[in-house]
Amino acid sequence: MKKNLINFIVTLIIAVILSQFLPWWHVMAAGFISAVFFSLNRAAVFYIPFLAIFIYWTIYAFWLSQANDFILAKKIAVLLPLGGSWFVLLLVTGCIGGIAAGVAALLGKQCRNLVKR
Amino acid sequence: MKYFKSLLTLALTLAVFIGLNGKFGSTPPMGKFLSPNQGFWQNEQDENLSSTVQIDGLEDEVTVHYDEHLIPHVFAQNNADLYRAQGFLTAKHRLWQLEFQTFAAGGRLAEIFGEQALDYDRQERRRGMDFGAENALQKMKEDPETLSYIEAYRDGVNSYINQLKPKDYPVEYKLLDYAPEPWSIKKTALLLMYMTKMLAGRESDLEQTNALAKFGKERYDLLYPDFYDVNDPVIPKKTDWSFIDIEMPEAPENESSIDSISLTETIDKPHAQNGSNNWAVSGEKSYSGHPILANDPHLGLNLPAIWFVMQLATPEHNSYGATLPGALGIISGYNNHISWGETNATRDVIDWYKIEFKDDTRKEYKHDGQWKKTTQRIEEIKIRNKETLYDTIIYTHHGPVTYDHNFKGDNAKSGYAMQWVGHIGGNNQRTFLKLNEGKNYDDYLDALKSYTAPAQNFVFASTEGDIALWIQGKFPNKWEGQGKFLLDGSNPKHDWQSFIPQEFNAHTKNPERGFVSSANQHPVDASYPFYVYNDGYETYRNRVINDFFRAKDQFDIQDFKNLQNNNYNLKASELLPYIFDNMETSTLTNDETEILNTIKTWDFYSEIDQLAPSIWETWWTKLYKTVWDEFDADTMALEIPYTYQTIYMLKNHPKDELMDILSTPEKETAKDLFLITFKETAKELTEWRAEHGNYNWGAYKATFVGHLLQALPAFSRFDLHIGGDYNTVNAAAKNHGPSWRMIVEMTSPPTGYGIYPGGQSGNPGSKYYDNFIDRWAVGEYMDLLFMQSEKDTEQIIASQTLTPKQ
Structure with missing residues (x-):
């Protein structure tokens, strides 16, 4: 459990730092790095970074959007199309970021295993 | 097995990266687009207005005050700074539209949309859009003053673009996954060509030729008369034309019969409903003794709106009104002395010539009994994710051979060449720069002189009490019937012989009836000595307008508002x-x-x-x-x-x-x-x-205002509560209509009212994106804030200072 928490926090911190310099795939880099150094087991390899990034992106996006009454988010939710719901769009945003981070973490875990051997 | 698993994860990771980083069909790159630090979430905000911005090349400080409608009131110390600031501010609020319109003008949409836009791009190149823009730019460069201002505008736009990070790009760039490129002075020429195509690009010579072949002369004249049995022209009937004393070109004798055309389709025509109203009443007909002027151009109803409203002031002049992103100065508006507005002066300024080539190489064509050399222009059309296409277009002295066996035609030894006033080029930017500075009728006339295309009915009113209307453009002086149908490209008598001298363009100043007006109707009656025929003139709005002004002795602002919103069918x-x-x-x-x-x-x-x-x-x-x-x-x-x-x-x-x-x-x-x-x-x-x-x-x-990207529903506004149709004075059709309603009373300083179906911001995430639309639909106006001093900041919500870079 402790390992999970560490990985979660590390992923989050790395992602926030990297987001200052890197485009959207900072979340993949964060997932990868934390998996290499703070390895998890089984499903947790994927879902811990997934959760970390899901929370990061949804909170960040919510914070940006609520200040503007979700004007654009509602329109993008028509465009994608998600029935015009900014909330669903927020969930989709979190999932996309989370999946990217989780998949990169799987690769990180594999690399760690190869190096160890 | 272990390695296999590693490879599989690597492949999966790459797949996720590529899948989220790239654009598939019309789906945006989801990772990039949804990322809160880079994607559209960053556009979820209003403009940042209150700050000091350093701009390269400014000579002095420029103050920008924003009123509650997000209309910038710009106070500069000199013209170069003023137009630099105009470029900067236009980019700040309308960058994507600013650039996109010039891509559309020059036939470069395949760079954004890929192969699906290729046919459009080829068509625009073959229309000679890029060719015309280059010629126009040449003319602008010949005037050092114009050149210095369009360069200042360019630098202003680029100062804005250069300080952007990808996260700051307008949302359309993120949706389509591309980035803005630097602005150039040629893009101002392209924007003006875009307007020329929109307003002076409609013709039906080939269709008319076919109709003549199908029906025979007598039937044809009944169905397509040069003049209708009613006519209430722009320039009042019975105008004295005796001052026109030049020789008219004579129609060549024994015209051979014209065949029908072998093309089954022609290039796209501009929208048939492009049109406008304008009018002005003299002091005697005005409730206050001051002339009143009105203008409402009817164009496609788009978001971001075609117009961007600004006030542009220096110590020497101070003007207010609608600007076109990409062009300098106020296009339809007023200053402290004069007001002006435009409607389209439809005239036949495009003719088609049948070209006979000597052989398949198409290096020579027949003209005046000889074989003359053609030139080639190779159009480079870049296509997203594909190899560049090079389209060779043959040019004759008439213009580009638009239709040949490579494009909508089938004969390697013949083609159809287009001659268009739009190709000749002209410094049309100067006209608007000079109108912005104009003080009286003579200044207005001087501003108009150099104007070539698209021909417009320029309405005018001044605080001195003059009203006027000039139909201004460069018009070929044609023999009776010339260019109504396909012309023979080998016959020199079919060439354009000369142009109508500018001073003979139809006009009226302070007419006895006390008002001037135009609504895309016939410019003149049949007594005008130059050849003019019915080229698709509107026949309804003008009569309602003129009857309205004949019906009463005096008119006030409410009358003007009522007329602009009049739905009488x-x-x-x-x-x-x-x-x-x-x-x-x-x-x-x-x-x-x-x-x-x-x-x-x-x-x-x-x-x-x-x-x-x-x-x-x-x-x-x-x-x-x-x-x-x-x-x-x-x-x-x-x-x-x-x-x-x-x-x-x-x-x-x-x-x-x-x-x-x-x-x-x-x-x-x-x-x-x-x-x-x-x-x-x-x-x-x-x-x-x-x-x-x-x-x-x-x-x-169900009138709607559609986003420039094919009315993308998410960024458009539907089911607007507005009456009228194309033929009513309030010409609000389904997706077409009054794109800027303006009324100006020539008090000192003038008092203006205006509104347009859009908003000042180009960002769909801004509350200023479409906030005028509902008010526009019900016929409301904004009282325009025409600031007389930059210190008078009573109705200002934010101010920004643009300072020279240290």
Whole structure:
């Protein structure tokens, strides 16, 4: 459990730092790095970074959007199309970021295993 | 096995990266697009207004005050700074549109959309858009003053672009996954070409040639007359033209008969509903003794709106009004001394020449009994994710051979060349720069002199009390009939011989009737010595407007507002009573009779809560199509006769053979068509009601303002509550209409009112993106804040200082 928490926090911190310099795939880099150094087991390899990034992106996006009454988010939710719901769009945003981070973490875990051997 | 698993994860990771980083079809790159630090979430904000910005190249500080509508009031110390600031601010609020319109103008959309836009791009290149822009730029460069200002504008735009990070790009860039490129002075020329195409790019020479071949001269003249039996021209009838004393070109003798054209399709034409109204009343006809001027250009209703409103001031001049992103100065507006506005002066400024090449190499073409050399222009058309296409276009002295065996034609040894005033080039930017600085009628005239295209009816009023209207553009001086049909490219007598000298362009100053007006109708009556024929003139709005001003002695601002929002349907009023008198009604069902009674009691005002305008629109559309069903059956490129003449035929030649419906064994007359189309109308409207509810005009017409990307629903506004149709003074059609309504009373300083269907911000995430639309639809105006001093900041919500870079 402790390992999970560490990985979660590390992923989050790395992602926030990297987001200052890197485009959207900072979340993949964060997932990868934390998996290499703070390895998890089984499903947790994927879902811990997934959760970390899901929370990061949804909170960040919510914070940006609520200040503007979700004007654009509602329109993008028509465009994608998600029935015009900014909330669903927020969930989709979190999932996309989370999946990217989780998949990169799987690769990180594999690399760690190869190096160890 | 372990390695296999590693490789599999690597592949999966790469797949996720590529899948989220790239654009697939119309789906944006989801990772990039949804990422809160880079994607659209960053556009979820209003503009940042209160700050100091350093701009390269400024000489002095520029102050920008924003009022509550986000209209920038710009105070600069000199013109170069002013236009640099205009470029910067236009980019700040409208960057994507600013650039996109010039891509569309120059035929570069395939760079953004890929192969699906290739046909469009080739067509625009073959129309000579890029060629014309280069020629226009050349003319602008010859005037050092214009050149220095368009360079300042360019630098202003680029100062804005250069300080952007990808996360700051307008949302459309993120959606389509591309980035802005630097602005260039050629793009100002391209924007002006875009307007020239929109407003002076409509012609139907090839279609008319086919119609003449199909019907023969006598029938043709009946269906497509040069003048209708009514005409209330822009320049009043009985104007004295005796000052025009030059020799007119003579039509060549023994014209050989013209064949029909072998093309089955022609290049896209600009929207038929592009048009406008403007008018001005003299001091005597004004309630206050000051002239009042009005303008409302009717263009496509788009978001971001085509207009961006600004105030542009230096210590020497101070002007206010609508700007076009990409062009400098105010296009339709006023300053402390004069006001001006434009409507389109439709004239035939495009002609087509049949070209005969010597052989397949197309290096020579026949002209004046000799073989003359062609030139080649190789158009480089970049295509997203594909190899660049090089399209070789042959040029003759007439212009580009648009149609040849590589494009819509089939004969390697012949083609059709286009001659267009738009290709000649002209410093049309200067006109607007000078109008912005103008102080009186002479300045207005001087500003207009150099203006070539698109020809406009420039309305004018001054605080000195003058009103005027010049039909200004560069017009070829044609012999009777020249260019109405396809011309012979080998015959030098078919060449454009000369242009109408500018001082002989039709105009009127302080006419006795006390008002000037234009609404895209015939510019003149038949007494004007130069050849002008009906090139698709509007025949309804102008008569309503002129009757309005003849009806009373004095007019006030409310009269002007009422007229701009007037929905009187003169067209319907000229046909429906005739139909009611002549249509056989004995076979109508009860439901049909009810619908007929509804339209019979109509007062001919196309208001949103009425059913009758919907009945009329549906009925007329069907009737118009049915009268000319002969045209559907034909594979030749043809254009059906205009509305006014169709109604004329229905009323005056009801038994003409054209009334017959080809697909039925009976021989129909106009009377039969009324009934047949009425029954179809009743059926259609009943079905519509079952599906959508009541068909009152507002809901049935469903006017919308569509985003420039093919009316992307998320960024567009639908079902607007606005009455009228294309032929009413309030020319609000489904997706077309008054794009900027302005009224100016020439007090000192002038008092202005205005509104447009859009908002100042180009960002769909801004509350200023579409905030004028509902007010525009119901006919409200903003009281325009024409600041006389930059220190008078009472109604200002934010101020920004642009400072020279240290």
